[in-house]
Amino acid sequence: MLPCLWLLAQPLFPHIRRHLEAQRDLTAKLLHVSPHTITYTSGASESNALVMQSLLWRRSKGRIILGCLEHDSISRFRRILEFHGFEVVIVPARKGIIDPEETAS
Known part of the structure; x- marks a missing residue:
């Protein structure tokens, strides 16, 4: 290859x-x-879109946790997920770092 x-x-x-x-x-x-x-795929944005779209095929809608630092190809999908019944939680970052303990709560 x-x-x-x-x-x-x-x-x-x-x-x-x-x-x-x-x-x-x-x-x-x-x-x-x-x-x-x-x-x-042709690149990361297309790959991200493919993964995010695959979530819509799920019968049971659940909670999706996204970091506030996500690439636009992920964060722009938030409204679509919410429209389709997912609870979308955005995890904040302080000084560019996501705290795992804060994410767990």
Whole structure:
């Protein structure tokens, strides 16, 4: 996969697709998971959105704890979670540090 890091190419091209699928299989073996459970994204914001959207599929809505220092791709999802019935708790930070004891309470 390392040689592919330097290429600017579309993953839909057959030769690039083969590299991606080979890497998916290797990663799945290392993580002891099925290859179809591994999803590639274009970056962190897209990955965060995918995770946050997956919460909406849950039948039982619960409490979501977010730090006040979250990336915009996480913190902007707060209203959507609340709209869908989640209780969203924002944990404060003092001097840029979240206190684990304060989070536990």
